[in-house]
Amino acid sequence: MLVKFAKYSALLALALLAGCHRGMPAVAFHADGQPAKLSDWHIVEARDGKLELNTGVVPYGLNTHLFTDYVHKLRTIWMPKGTTAKYTKDGPFDFPVGTVVSKTFYYPRAGDGKFTDVARTLRYDGDSAGLGLNLATVHLIETRLLVRRKDGWAPLTYVWNDAQTEATLARTGAVEPLTLVDAQGGREDFNYVVPDEGQCVTCHEANMISRKIQLIGPQARHMNRDYDYGKGPQNQLTYLASIGYLSDLPKMADIPHDANWRDPSASLDARARAYLDINCAMCHNPNGVANVTGLSLGYNTPETHHMGICKSPEAAGPGTGGRLFDIVPGKPDDSILMHRMASTRPGVMMPEIGRSTVDREGTALIRSWILSLKGDCTIVH
Structure with missing residues (x-):
């Protein structure tokens, strides 16, 4: 009975996250190749004025974020039904083949300015409980995927069009001129650079011995924090364990934590x-x-x-x-x-x-x- 209840609770938790994406096709894992459009994956999609997360696509955050020109990042994890990631104390969690980790880069828009005017702010609460982003208030830049295939992780980068309706594969990267606007109205023009395939590898090839692409954020010390999944803040790691996305989780006192x-x-x-x-x-x-x-x-x-x-x-x-x-x-x-x-x-x-x-x-x-x-x-x- 307890096992059945645990499974029911996990399904209910995922269902709560899925409440805003009725009609979105199931996530499509591509075991090889480089699909031309982000919508070919059905991980996140622009629908009805929002960037929505699909069923089973679980958002997460980090204790401390990597700086990228003040851009904000909506991070998600999706795994095939019946699979789970294994906890490791040091280094990235051990994710199964079929996992898709996404990171959507976006800016809050700067008041009533031009579309290329973006806010220089460290705080933005546009995403709540994984319910997506209001496209009227944000400027989408790119969505990066790391896909766990049989031979390891594969990086793919998709750049959003100005209409914010679709993102297309950008193997050679891209450059987007933008203007950062701070709270006092100060302006700074800059070029936002979307990395090419080689640059993705530069950061994610954290081990020169194995020369394999690795995840950076999904590690115990970075993810040991609270996130609001719709019922108030709760620890991300215990939540992922409760829905079957993380196994072998030790006692919280034994889990490292970055400030x-x-x-x-x-x-x-x-x-x-x-x-x-x-x-x-x-x-x-x-x-x-x-x-x-x-x-x-x-x-x-x-x-x-x-x-x-x-x-x-x-x-x-x-x-x-x-x-x-x-x-x-x-x-x-x-x-x-x-x-x-x-x-x-x-x-x-x-x-x-x-x-x-x-x-x-x-x-x-x-x-x-x-x-x-x-x-x-x-x-x-």
Whole structure:
């Protein structure tokens, strides 16, 4: 009886999420090939003035988000009926063949301005309980899919048309001129760059040994947080377990947790480390594409030489700006890390792809963190 009740509860939970997409065809998993349109998958679709999620397409969020030109991201997971992902403490969860992970990039529109005027804001509550996005208030840019096929994860990127009715495959990427408008009316023109296939691999090939594409966000420490699935906030991981999307979940006390970098109740160190973890560690880890630098910025890296404190650069080239160390305690302006984060020059800025603007709030956080570090990098001759 308890087993039947658990199955019924899981189906009911999915049904609640499915309440807004009557008439949408079932999700279509494509085991190979590159479908030309996003609607060929039926994961998310523009219908009746909304971007809707299909039945079984479950939204989720991260404790700390990777910065991409102030764009907002609607993240979802879908798995074939009867399958489940296996929990792992470190690294991405083990998802079954047939899984589709989506990420739709969008901006809130800036008041009554042009369609290309988008809001520079860290907060936007347009998506509620997975019920989709109101297309009258957002500017859709792209939807990226990571599809778990027999031979591994395959990335596909779809760019939305101006009418916001369909997104088409963009293997070579795209560039969209936009203007960020802040709360005071300040304007910043920039080019939003949709990555090509090779650039997708650059970030998601987190292990140079296996050279396999990996997920970045769906990991225990990033997803161990609350999300409102229609009945008030509840922990995402326990919710995914309750609907059969996650197995082998341990006790909550044993699950790692990255801080929300904007949470004032968390320590400055925890917030800064979480920011560097999600924005930098996919490359800056012992097995990543930036391992030649000797700079490791993962959440579990000790605050020693490997974290970059008083470490001389090994492969930065002109990106140093004449600075001698990656991080100089108490001196952000003398730190290469700060110099590269605050730049938009090719060959200098870090991350080197994925942004055309400077994350003002993120750089301010890392500046404060470096100011708080004790010690010095005195060179004794």
